[in-house]
Amino acid sequence: MSHKRIPKRKAAIAVGSVAALGAAALLLPHANASQSHGDDAAPRTFKATDVSGVANMLATQLGDAFAGSYYDAAKKQLVINVVGNNSNVVNQIEQAGAVAHQVQNSTSALQAAAKTLKADATIPGTAWAVDPKTNQIQVTADSTVTGGKWNTVESTVKNLGSGVATLKKSSGTFKTFVDGGDAIFGGNVRCSLGFNVTAGDGTPAFLTAGHCGVAAAKWSDSQTGASIATVDQATFPGNGDFALVKYDDPATQTNSAVNVGNGQSVQINAAVDATVGTQVFRMGSTTGLHNGNVTGLDATVNYPEGTVTGLIQTDVCAEAGDSGGSLFTQDGGAVGLTSGGSGDCTAGGETFFQPVTTALAAVGATLGAGDAGAGAGAGAADPSASAGGAADPSASAGGAADPSAGASDAAGAGDQAGGAADQSGAAGDQSGAAGDQSGAGMNGSGVVATP
Structure with missing residues (x-):
């Protein structure tokens, strides 16, 4: 498949083809639903973004x-x-x-328990977050945590006391989703574009995963194309997983819209904080559009490259190549950037995301071109469109929120660039797959032109 150079006048974000079009039927069905108000002291119904x-x-x-x-x-x-x-x-x-x-458990008690986990159980392949639905810390160990490592995690959880934490085993392996059929290319690494933004100095830029940003400085819209953007800031590992990448052409207009394929896109209205229990949608060029629920906040994940804190945990699936892709609500709220996790879109698993609000604050950027009314390139998503079967919006996951933020001392970001690049060794051999997955409205890249 041939690749066209990204038009430089306008750009609306798109992070891949739609492999699960059923989820598109759920987008924005109640975007204009009003909250019901009864007696002031009676429980209200809330929209997820509120x-x-x-x-x-x-x-x-x-x-x-x-x-x-x-x-x-x-x-x-x-x-x-x-x-x-x-x-x-x-x-x-x-x-x-x-x-x-x-x-039973106060926030301070759970924070103290999380600090104990950080001190005694920071082992690659582990993660933890607080589940507010059970008022306990949920600790997860992937398939690599065995033998003495498992015994250490298990004993640490037990020593926290009764009713404080639970431990479960994941069949997958925690990893960053950096290699695969992607929409943006940096050397041998491929990732997905997350959200278009305006940098603090007024120049056009976009957000993607930090582990992508430390792996390559220059990014293109095709594997063999010229650079269209350059990394300005990147954080990974440590307190987050995000990167600000500035477009090389200052005339690029950074509209806020996520291309969900099939000629449709969703307008992004604002950056919003995630809340446990809310439904979210993830878009990535490898696996397309999928939906699920937020299950944790401020999660700590111990990747092989180092520890990352302050992430959102969900049950939305993702696979290699989805890194940096958009996590958003049906109301058009920008929630997160795909970081990593375990499992795949066949077996499921846990997936972690960088909060957009935190990333924007850290890099000093704002969504889009500073114009909330900027038009979506491919038209608004039609909730009445038939998409081959809708996903079940009633599927609910447990909640979580890990109050133990804090940068990891496990490794420096500079030491991880090589590791991230090494993970994508097969990227060059997969270029055909990336081209085949460019969905409707795409021009073979992570960015789709607006009229």
Whole structure:
């Protein structure tokens, strides 16, 4: 398949073909649904993009009584965990339209437990996050954690005490999704473009995964094409997995739209914080469009290249080549950038994402061209379009939120560039697959032109 050079006047993001078009039928079916308001103290129904603001407000108001929150997708309600039975605290929660849920473990207790895990169980192939639905830390060990390593993790979890943490085994292996059929190319590495942004100095740019940014400085829209963008900042491993890549042509207009294939795209309206329990969609050029639920916040993942903190955990599948791709809500909220995980889109697994809000703040960028009304290149997604079977939006996953943020000392970002590049050794042999997967509206690249 031939590749065209990206038009330099306008660009709307696109991160691959749609391998699971069923999910497209779910996009934006209730984007304009209004919240129902009853009595001030009665539970309200919330849109997924609204709950994080209310939860953050209550966290500030309640102080030490606040022990996490999650979204009950079935009832569309925000649940606030509280320690103790203070009637004033309960009243504040109910007046905000949320539901109070009394729990045993305080936020500070879970933070202390997470610090113990970091000190005693930072082993490649492990991850942990706090599940607000069970009020416990959920620890996961992949298939490489065996023998003495497994015994260490198991004993650390047990020593945290009863009701504090649970341990489960993953059949896959935690890895970054850097190699495969991708939409943007940097040397021997391929990744997916996440969201178009405007850098702090006003120049056009995009966000992608940090492990892509440390692996290559120059990025193209085809494997053999000339550079169209250059890495400006990259973080990996450590406190995040994100990179700011500036377009080489300053005339490029960075519209905010995710191409979901089949000639359709979803307008991105704002960057939003993830909330446990909300439904999200992931787009990547290797596996296309898939949906699932947020199951964890501020997750710590111990990749082979080093430890990364502050990630979002989900049950949305992903595979090699999806790194950097967009995670977003049906309402058009930009949520995350694909980092890595275990499993695949056949067996499932855990997948981790860099929060967009954190990345934007760190690099000093804003979404799109600073114009929330910028048009989507391929037209808005049609919720009534038939897509060969819709995915089940009622599928619910457990929640999580790991309050243990903190940069890892395991390795420096500079030491990981070679490792990330080495992971993509087969990239050159897979160029045909990348071209074959460029979906409707694509011009063989990670960027699709607007009219």
